Amino acid sequence: MPTFHIELFEGRTVEQKRQFVEAITKATCESLNVEPNSVDIILTDVKRENWATGGRLWSDADA
Incomplete structure (x- = not known):
């Protein structure tokens, strides 16, 4: 069973x-020939202050 762990910045709507x-489920079913009920997706909302790229917090990019 494919399981996806996806981290994104918070703020997306339901x-x-x-x-x-x-x-993602549709693409997985088509490419791996699996049933939708076998695809698990775990979304984790992350605050910009808890994510950094290149040594810089994303929350600082707005400043």
Whole structure:
């Protein structure tokens, strides 16, 4: 069973997440020939202050 752990910045709506997981599930079923109920997706919302790229917090990018 494919399991996806996806981390994203917080702020997406439930509807955006719903559309996202539906699209991932569909693509997984088509490419791996599995049933939708075998696809698990775990979304983790992350605050920008808890994510850094290149030694810089994303929360500092707005400053």
